[in-house]
Amino acid sequence: MATREACGKALAELIVENEKIVVLDADLTKSTKTIEAKKACPKRHFNMGIAEGNMMGVAAGLAASGKIVYASSFAMFASGRAYEQIRNSICYSNLNVKICATHAGISVGEDGASHQCNEDIGLMRVIPNMKVFQPCDAIETKAIIKAISEIEGPCYVRLGRSKVEDVFDESYRFEYGKGRIIRKGKKVCIIASGMMVQEAMKVGELLGKEGIEPTIVNIATIKPIDEKLLIEMAKTHEYIVTCEEHSIINGLGSAVCEVLAPYRLCKVIRIGIEDVFGESGSTAELFDKYGLSADKIAESIIRLL
Incomplete structure (x- = not known):
């Protein structure tokens, strides 16, 4: 399973379990797999259109109002187009916005250089208050997506397009900050x-x-x-x-x-x-x-x- 698919499944479970969870997407609902959260709870899933900066601003506002916001787009757009809003609106105020960026790295393949984001970890980890995660398989992805709902402040999760083999089994337990x-x-x-x-x-x-x-x-x-x-x-x-x-x-x-x-x-x-x-x-x-x-x-x- 691709890590983006595992993210979608985890969000679908979270949005039902926790009424504070809100999911935003930038017109890529099917590709990022947040459509799973939309199916589970359509009233708390919002398609913000091709407007990533605005999506992050809305995410900041919702988080400032007490929500836990998961905002998703391709890594190229989530980290690049919306960088200023992430820095100034989300991280500066240390808000509970969890950015789930899919289609990262060169494994996007045929989409080419314009969509192959090889810089996003660097962009995100340099911002104060931001936490950065990159799971290796579906099991670790689900664990991280759920764990960050309880980690205070902004988080960036880097996810892939391609299907990957499992590294871990169901006994896996994620430990924040631990290799x-x-x-x-x-x-x-x-x-x-x-x-x-x-x-x-x-x-x-x-x-x-x-x-x-x-x-x-x-x-x-x-x-x-x-x-x-x-x-x-x-x-x-x-x-x-x-x-x-x-x-x-x-x-x-x-x-x-x-x-x-x-x-x-x-x-x-x-x-x-x-x-x-x-x-x-x-x-x-x-x-x-x-x-x-x-x-x-x-x-x-x-x-x-």
Whole structure:
């Protein structure tokens, strides 16, 4: 299941369970899957049209009136077009607006560079009061969407268009601000977020054939990031490799480096989108071209070692 689909299902449950929940969408109800919330409770779902800035302003007003507002659009529009309203109307006042941004990263594929938002994590995590999340599968997505209804202040959840394999089972419990070790190894620690967690797990299998057993860590909360876990990984590994479907500028890799730079404990290598725009193509083709496929990541780690 795609994480955007899981988000829609979670919102449909939340809007029935909590009468404070209001869902807004910017004319992409079917694509973002907030249509599920509309079906469950049409009186508290509002299509704001192609007016993302206005949607965020309305979200701020509703939140200031005591509502918990989930506002959704594509990542390109949610983080880009509405940036000023998010900063000044939502974050400055520390309001309960939860931005669920779908179709993030180059996995949007054939839609091309205009819709492939590789900058949104950086835009959002730099704003004071904003919390940033990126779940890796449907189960983690549902848990995060529900958890942020109880986290005070603005939140940004980065979601994908493509279907992804499950990493976790129903026993999974989300811990705010905590990373999770998926596989324990030695020497190399791969830190990933979103659908790159699945790629990292494939990398682990490929490296295992070469006699390399990497540790794999899932970071679902990018801000505030799990500093304690990162420092522990840096102390117990020679190399940390960050993998993200985002620009290496001000994304997950940058966040990890910001934590570890003062300690100089190990070498950190960032794998992600270089300082370039994407292009049209299938997800598999683009992941391979930009070095995000399991094969390409494994090659990079083998060269590093």
